Amino acid sequence: MKLLVIGNGGREHALAWKLSLSPRVHKVFVAPGNAGTELEPALQNIPITSFPDLIDFAKKEQIAITLVGPEIPLAAGIVDAFRAAGLKIFGPTRQAAQLETSKTFAKKFMTRHNIPTAAYASFEHPDLAHAYIEKQHGAPLVIKANGLAAGKGVFIARTAEQAHAAVNALLVENNLGTAGNEIIIEEYIEGTEASFIVMTDGVHILPLATSQDHKRLLDGNLGPNTGGMGAYSPTPFVTPSLHAQIMRNIMDPVVNGMMKEGITYTGFLYAGLMITPENQVKVLEFNCRLGDPETQPILLRLRSDLVALIEHAIDGTLDKANIEWDRRTALGVVMASSGYPEKPRQNDAISGLRELIAVQQQTDNFHIFQAGTALGGKDDEIVTAGGRVLCVVALEENIKLAQQFAYKLIEKIHFDGSQIRHDIGYQGINYQKKNIPN
Numbered sequence: 077m078k079l080l081v082i083g084n085g086g087r088e089h090a091l092a093w094k095l096s097l098s099p100r101v102h103k104v105f106v107a108p109g110n111a112g113t114e115l116e117p118a119l120q121n122i123p124i125t126s127f128p129d130l131i132d133f134a135k136k137e138q139i140a141i142t143l144v145g146p147e148i149p150l151a152a153g154i155v156d157a158f159r160a161a162g163l164k165i166f167g168p169t170r171q172a173a174q175l176e177t178s179k180t181f182a183k184k185f186m187t188r189h190n191i192p193t194a195a196y197a198s199f200e201h202p203d204l205a206h207a208y209i210e211k212q213h214g215a216p217l218v219i220k221a222n223g224l225a226a227g228k229g230v231f232i233a234r235t236a237e238q239a240h241a242a243v244n245a246l247l248v249e250n251n252l253g254t255a256g257n258e259i260i261i262e263e264y265i266e267g268t269e270a271s272f273i274v275m276t277d278g279v280h281i282l283p284l285a286t287s288q289d290h291k292r293l294l295d296g297n298l299g300p301n302t303g304g305m306g307a308y309s310p311t312p313f314v315t316p317s318l319h320a321q322i323m324r325n326i327m328d329p330v331v332n333g334m335m336k337e338g339i340t341y342t343g344f345l346y347a348g349l350m351i352t353p354e355n356q357v358k359v360l361e362f363n364c365r366l367g368d369p370e371t372q373p374i375l376l377r378l379r380s381d382l383v384a385l386i387e388h389a390i391d392g393t394l395d396k397a398n399i400e401w402d403r404r405t406a407l408g409v410v411m412a413s414s415g416y417p418e419k420p421r422q423n424d425a426i427s428g429l430r431e432l433i434a435v436q437q438q439t440d441n442f443h444i445f446q447a448g449t450a451l452g453g454k455d456d457e458i459v460t461a462g463g464r465v466l467c468v469v470a471l472e473e474n475i476k477l478a479q480q481f482a483y484k485l486i487e488k489i490h491f492d493g494s495q496i497r498h499d500i501g502y503q504g505i506n507y508q509k510k511n512i513p514n
Contacts, residue, residue, distance in 0.1 A: 078137055079104045079383070082130070082154065083145030086112075086410075086447035086467045087368035091143060091382075092119050093443070094375045098383040105137070111458045112446025115433060127157045134163050141166060141386060144343075147224055150364055151177045155343075166386050167343040168364045172334060175345075175362040179222045179260045182362050189333035191326055193359045194218070194262040194350075202247040208261060209239045216264035220361075221246055223255030227291070227303035228417060232264070267352040268503065269360065270313050271370045272322050275385060276331050278340035280394040282385070283323065285377055285401050286314040287370040288504060293417065295499045302417045303464060306500030308407040308475055309373040312507050313351055322349065322357055330362070342389060346370075372445045372467045373406035407478035408469035409486060409500045413448060413460045414493025420448070420463035426491040429458050429466070441471045442485060460491055475504045 077100055081092040089112045092104045096118035106113040107130060109121030124130055127149075134142055142158060144150055144167035153170035167173075174181040179198075186193045199205040209217065214236035221229030229252055233239035239261075246256035269291075273284045289307035293299035314322070326347055334341040346363035366374075375382070379400040388397040414421040429444065436443050448462020466489065470481035479501045486496060 077140035077383075078102055080130070080134055080137075080139045080142040081106045081145060082142065082149055084108050084110050084447075085146065085368055086445040086464065087366050087371040088145035089113050089116070089445040089447070090372045090375045090443075091145060091366070092116070093445070094378060094382045095143070098381050100381075100383060105133075105139070107133075110446050110461070111449035111451045112444070114451060115430075117437070127152075127154055130154075131158060131161045131163065134158070135161070140164065141383075141390065143167070143386065145365065147173070147176055147363065147365055151224060164390055166390055168341050168345075169339070172339050172341045172343075173364040175330070175341075176364040177224055179220050179361070180258060183260060185333065186359060189329045189336075191329050191333075191359060192357065194265050196260050196262045198222070198258060198260050199243075199247070200258045202243055205243045205247060205259060205261060206240055209236060209243070212261075215239050218262040218264050219243060219246070220260040220262065221252050221256040222258035222260060223252075225252050225255045228252070228301060229255055230301050232301075265350045265352060265358055265360075267350040268313050270311055270349050270351060271307070271367050272314065272327070272347045272349055273367060273370065273374070274327055274345050275389050275394060276341060276343070276345055277389045277392045277394040278331065278335065278342045279392065281323070281327055281331055282389075282394050282397055282399060283319070283327070284399075285374050286310045286319070287367070287374055288313065289367065289370050290497060290500055293412075293495070293497070295497050300417055302412070304367070304369045304410065305412065305497045306407070306409045306467070307367075307370045307373055308405060308478065308501045308504060309370065309377055310401075310405065312504055312511070318351065318355065318357060322347070326357065326359060368447075369408050369410055369464075369467045372408045372443075372469045376406040376408075376443055376469050376471055377402040377404070402471065404471050404473055405475050405478045406469055406471045407475060407482050407501050408445075408467045409482045409496055410464050411466040411468065411486065411489065411491075412464050412495040413462065413491075414495070416463040416495060420460075421493060422448075422459070422461050423452070424460045424491045424493060426458045426460065426465070426489065428489040432485065432488060442469060442481065444468050444485070444489075465491070465494070475501045475508065479505070
């Protein structure tokens, strides 16, 4: 069969690569893709982005299934358009994707269905938001843009001054455009963040491996929020009892709540969670897709045929699916461009990458997934073309060894101004030191 993956990031590279490993797959097209998908065997980039052109292409090439990676096409209703054209596509409809596209919708939905989350209030007028901050007697507070903001719409305000500044940035200065026309002000919850991703056919739910990502730019969770600077899987923070609590209190109520409201949610569903010191779990956000960079380590660990899982999800038989994981830990470190996240620089040549690509074809213990890359310059070299450039993922016996392996690989890659965190996985390593005896 032939498949189509929509998107051009590291998540889409990982998805397309994993799909191509299925013995039943002849070719995976990626629209529009990046240098990594262009150089990967069995993948082919197509320079198409408009829905009508993608639908025509899928019909002409007899694409068996289309998968949607990023949030923008989901928000624009690509799933609705493909289904109306009689094509199989995996992802939520525009209506279902409101869980991600509108923080206000998600908060109201969670309130209606008793899904644990932070207390909040929503605002469109800065004066009312400022008055609310004063009424709350300051900070810490969390201010969020209501709409899609590419991972940059969350502000952790440690002081009242920072909270007021975030409100002004969104509602007065319009720094995030229409995404910030409405904002959410939340209570700040102490704890440990974790990612929990499932597949659902609208009735049945299949959880994927647990993971933890690192949103801040700098070591020690400092600096501005980004789309994610690295992730590892599995995370020791999600114990079997917490796993059961997440399924019982969050994932089941989401899918059932959607059904009760007349919406069939099919696709991947991502919950960004906070695990409190009391071992209670609250939802920070929902994404209606696979997380990035969590997808990269998760899919490196997946031993099952991803195509078969997706077919079960489309056919409504996800309860019959079996999923197997490599018992080892996968850890991915993002290499970001100079100026990321505010003003990423482009067209810096990347050296050492092609040599590692040649090696990774012969092994299953690491893979370098490309995001902001392109082919260009002299000798068709790989150059930077976005904020997050690469995700270097290593597979090893535990978090510490996977961390060491990933950073050894990174030493072989260079581009001017590259930014990395040097502590991806540190929380998991510290947890294991405290909780697992020698």
